[in-house]
Each structure stands twice: as structure tokens, then as C-alpha cells.
Amino acid sequence: MKKLLITWVTWLTVANVQALELEPCFIGAIGSGVSTAAECGQLTVPENRQNPDKTIDLNLAVIRSTSNEKLNDPLLLLAGGPGQGAVDTFAGIVKIFDAMLPLRDIVLVDQRGTGKSNPLRCEIDPDEYEALSDMDSDAWKDWTKKCHQGLDADTRYYTTTEAINDLEAVREALEIEQWNLYGGSYGTRKALTYMKMFPDSIRSVILDASVPQEQALGVEHETNLRNTLQQIFALCEADEACQTAFGDAEQQLWKFLDQLKEAPINLRIQNSSTGTFEDVLMTREYAVIAMRMFAYSPETMGLIPLMVSLANHGQPETMAAQAQMVMNSLNEGLNNALEISVSCAEDVPFMPKTSNTTNSLFGDELFELMHARCELWDSIAVDPSFKEPVVSDIPTLLLSGEYDPVTPPKNAEQIMQTLSNAQHLVAKGQGHIVGTRGCMPKIVTAFIKDPSKELETECMNDFRDFSFFINMNGPKE
Incomplete structure (x- = not known):
């Protein structure tokens, strides 16, 4: 049933595109502390x-510029993952876009299979993590x-290419x-795919933490x-x-991982989501997840030697608690079946x-397991042309973190080889x-x-290397 009290409603129609109704709303991921006024709808x-x-509804939100000089070339956010929804992701990166709002709208579209766009997600019992990687x-x-x-x-049609076709439909609507x-x-893969499929629809591109096509x-x-x-x-x-x-x-880390491989540790720790105490089995996989996620940002990079040292001196609870916190966050924010x-x-x-x-940090049988899993999943392998480098003269800005553990600066340098109008900035530390x-x-x-x-x-000269925590009170001055 439609709401009876609506202050304004926007109807947009284009040939061969369904009417798109946008209504006032507030967006913000649960727990983000962000609540942003927008117009929301479904296409x-x-x-x-x-x-x-068979049809699906794409969930979208438009954050409107209130300027009388507004330009009709809004910014479109392409969330990561794969599996993140754009509408909720915005809450975590709103700082990037605040300065753009005076002149441009911001458009957020949950990729099919994420957010509220027919999300594809299956629950995982934390006790199953070790068995699921065996x-x-x-x-x-x-x-x-x-x-x-x-x-x-039909999981065959939840791919990047289909997501870009969806975005074109939204753009037209x-x-x-x-x-x-x-x-x-x-999200950089989505951007590069968009550049390849519909170059005339794009004014400029920003690739942050780049994945070569x-x-x-x-x-x-x-x-x-x-x-x-x-x-x-x-x-x-x-x-x-x-x-x-x-x-x-470094040697202490490998020593501890070897010990966990031979003898996982039973621990009782507090669940960061529920506050209750739970019995967990700290495995090698748990420790690697903690290391990987702590390497994502400079605020937590400086904790890694301390966590390793504590684990090697009879206090693995700190590392285990952080791994559990990361797992809870991943479970809440990602649609794993879309991934x-x-x-x-x-x-x-x-x-x-x-x-x-x-x-291997991720297990010697990782690739074998991934191939076997896909044999049980309905999918159609993309044409090899999908994996060809993107050739484009669209203005493109590539951003990298010096210590990025997932998409290092070399990725952006590789992409730039076929982009004739691109520049690359690396943020130190x-x-x-x-x-x-x-x-x-x-x-x-x-x-x-x-x-x-x-x-x-x-201003990027202000970036510095992070400081190391000597104990849980913080870095030594």
C-alpha cells in the first residue's frame, strides 16, 4: 500500500523504461550513526x-543537490565486495561526497543480489568456518x-555485466x-566494465583500490x-x-600459525555483536583473517606485532576476538551468495x-576448493573478452594506499597502461x-x-607511516 502522506513524489519515464517513483526517505546502515535525507525508489x-x-526490483536512493546551479552529471557510487549494497555503503564513506552535493546529485543503486535488490545471502554458523574451508x-x-x-x-544472471545493464536502465529512467x-x-571492476560497455554514458571515473580487468x-x-x-x-x-x-x-607470526595448524585453541570470548560469551575454536584460518583485516587500515596495522606477541605469550584471546569481530562485520555487510x-x-x-x-596463508587447497564449489553453482563463465584490459580516454583518477594488502599500487599502474587520460595518486602509509x-x-x-x-x-605530504602499539594503551611517544 502506498503512503498516504507524501510531501513530494517524482515520476520519471523513458521509452521502454518503467516509471520510476521516488519518495522522501532517510538512509543509513544500521549501527553507522548516519541518517541522510534522500529520495528512494525501486526500478x-x-x-x-x-x-x-521474471523481474527483480532494484533498490536505489538519490541524494539531491539543492543548488539552483545544479549540474545534470551526478556521481554514481559503485560499492565493493562483491556483495556490498551501495545504499548502506554510503554511510561509511559519506565524507567523500559531502563537498560534491552543492552542485551534483549522488545516486546509489544496490547491485542486484545486494542490499534490498533481491539480496543473495546464506547464513553461516561460526562453528562451520573451519569445515567449510576443508x-x-x-x-x-x-x-x-x-x-x-x-x-x-537464477544465479547465472547475477554478474557484473548484468549489474551494468541495470545501471544503464537507471540512468535512462x-x-x-x-x-x-x-x-x-x-567497485572498480564495475567501473571498468561500465567504461567498456557504455563509454558515452560516463563523464569521469574514480578508481579507489583498483582491480585490473x-x-x-x-x-x-x-x-x-x-x-x-x-x-x-x-x-x-x-x-x-x-x-x-x-x-x-614476522617469525613469531609464522610460529604461531604453525602451532594453530597442528593444535587449534579452544577459547571463551565475548561476541562483539551480541555481548554474550561464547566458546570458539581459534584456528589458523581465524588468525589469518585477523591479520588480513588488520592490514586494511593504518589505525590497525600498528596493532599487528602486538597481537602476534600476545598470542605467542599465552594471550591469543586478543587476536581471536578481533577475528570474530571481523567475521561478524563481514556477515552483516556482505551478500555471500552474490559473491x-x-x-x-x-x-x-x-x-x-x-x-x-x-x-599458504589462505590454505593450500583454496583454488581447488573454489573450483569445486563453482561446480555446484549455476553460473556461466564470461567470455574471455571480459577479461581484456579496458582501453579508454575517459578522464580517470586512480587512488591507491601504499600498504594496501588487497589491491596494491601496482594494480593501478597496470590499469593505466591502456587508459590514455588517467593519473594515479598513492597515499603514503x-x-x-x-x-x-x-x-x-x-x-x-x-x-x-x-x-x-x-x-x-x-596536502598528501601530510600522510605519514602509522605508529606501532607497544601495549594496549597505544603507541609509545
Whole structure:
């Protein structure tokens, strides 16, 4: 039933595009502390454009500029993951876009399979994590089959390409001639795919934490995380206070991971989401997740040697609690079945069947497990042309964090080889996603205002390496 009291309603119609009704709303992810006024609505699109009998509703929100000089080239946010919804993601990166609102609308569209756009998500019992990563266990098979069967979706059509077709439908429905794209992490794949499919629809592009189109997500995770951890431990060794407190922290990490591989630890810790105390089995996988997620930002990079030292001296609860907190956050924010659909169509077909890494952080059977999982999932491998580098002259700004453990600066340099109108900025001492950091929102805003103008980046000199925590009270001054 429609609301009876509505202060304003916007109706937009385009040939062959369903009417789009937008109504006043407030958006903000639960727990974000953000509540932003917007206009929200749904656009109905075919799940399979070759057989449009079944439809899905795309959830979207438009944050309106109130300027009399508003420009009709809004900013479109492309969320990451795969599996994040754009409407909720906005709450965490609102700082980037505040300065753009005076002259431009901001458009948020939950990718099909995320947010409120027919989300594809299956619950995971925390006690199952270890079994779900064990190739010899039937648990991952049972979970994958049950998950797939329980979805109200044809998973073959939940891919990046279909998501871009959806965005074109939204653009036409909103009567936008061109818009500017901001993509973070996996969102950069969506941006690059959009540049390839519909270049005339795009005015400018920002790629924050870039994923090369030709890269199979997951293949580089081992190398990138190891490199970042090695850099962190090298910085610790060069820091007198850190080296004195922890010695060779890198060797301690491998020692602890080997111990967990042989004998996981039973612990009782407080669940960060519920506040209740739970019995958990701290496995090697738990510890690696903690290390990886703590390497995402400079605020937590400085904790890694301390966590390793505590774990090696009879106090693994700190690392386990942080791993559990990360797992809870991932479970809440990601639609894991959408991630499987994207991965099985766009990444796994281009992965090796086995890992050549000895003592892999992510498990020696990771690739084998991913291939086996996709055999139980309905998907259609993308045409090899999807993985070809994107050739474009669209103005593009690439942003990287110096210590990004997932999408390091070399990724952006690789992408730039076929972009003739691009520039790359590296934020010193930073991790994954840097558009919100320091003066970066100011730089991003300047680029959107005039993509042809040389950027003033002197303020980036204020970025510094992070400080190490010597104890839980903080860094030593």
C-alpha cells in the first residue's frame, strides 16, 4: 500500500523504461550513526533480459543537490565486495561526497543480489568456518547446495555485466545524459566494465583500490597480503620501540600459525555483536583473517606485532576476538551468495586449479576448493573478452594506499597502461580504500569539478607511516 502522506513524489519515464517513483526517505546502515535525507525508489528490471518473464526490483536512493546551479552529471557510487549494497555503503564513506552535493546529485543503486535488490545471502554458523574451508569435509558441499537451493534467483544472471545493464536502465529512467563513477575495490571492476560497455554514458571515473580487468580476484590475495605483512614487520624492525618490544615479529607470526595448524585453541570470548560469551575454536584460518583485516587500515596495522606477541605469550584471546569481530562485520555487510555468483562467472574460470604456494596463508587447497564449489553453482563463465584490459580516454583518477594488502599500487599502474587520460595518486602509509583519508575528499572533489585540470596534491605530504602499539594503551611517544 502506498503512503498516504507524501510531501513530494517524482515520476520519471523513458521509452521502454518503467516509471520510476521516488519518495522522501532517510538512509543509513544500521549501527553507522548516519541518517541522510534522500529520495528512494525501486526500478523493476528483468532478471534475465533474454527471457523477461521474471523481474527483480532494484533498490536505489538519490541524494539531491539543492543548488539552483545544479549540474545534470551526478556521481554514481559503485560499492565493493562483491556483495556490498551501495545504499548502506554510503554511510561509511559519506565524507567523500559531502563537498560534491552543492552542485551534483549522488545516486546509489544496490547491485542486484545486494542490499534490498533481491539480496543473495546464506547464513553461516561460526562453528562451520573451519569445515567449510576443508576440502576433505562434506560440510562445504552441503552448505553450498543448501544455499543455492534456498535462493529465489537464477544465479547465472547475477554478474557484473548484468549489474551494468541495470545501471544503464537507471540512468535512462533518471534522464541523466552522463554521470561520474566512483568505484572502490570490486567497485572498480564495475567501473571498468561500465567504461567498456557504455563509454558515452560516463563523464569521469574514480578508481579507489583498483582491480585490473584481467585479474582473477583471489589469485593475488596471497602475494599481496604477504607483501604488506612483510612491509609492516620491516617497519617494526626499523622502529626502535617496536623492535625492542617484539623482536622478530614476522617469525613469531609464522610460529604461531604453525602451532594453530597442528593444535587449534579452544577459547571463551565475548561476541562483539551480541555481548554474550561464547566458546570458539581459534584456528589458523581465524588468525589469518585477523591479520588480513588488520592490514586494511593504518589505525590497525600498528596493532599487528602486538597481537602476534600476545598470542605467542599465552594471550591469543586478543587476536581471536578481533577475528570474530571481523567475521561478524563481514556477515552483516556482505551478500555471500552474490559473491559466489560473481566469482564463479568472472574469476574462478581463470584461476589455476591448484596453488603453487607452500604453507599458504589462505590454505593450500583454496583454488581447488573454489573450483569445486563453482561446480555446484549455476553460473556461466564470461567470455574471455571480459577479461581484456579496458582501453579508454575517459578522464580517470586512480587512488591507491601504499600498504594496501588487497589491491596494491601496482594494480593501478597496470590499469593505466591502456587508459590514455588517467593519473594515479598513492597515499603514503595508507591501506585499502583511501578516498576518505586526510585531504583525499578535497582532491576527489576537485577532479570531479574539472577532470582536465591539474590536481593540487601537496596536502598528501601530510600522510605519514602509522605508529606501532607497544601495549594496549597505544603507541609509545
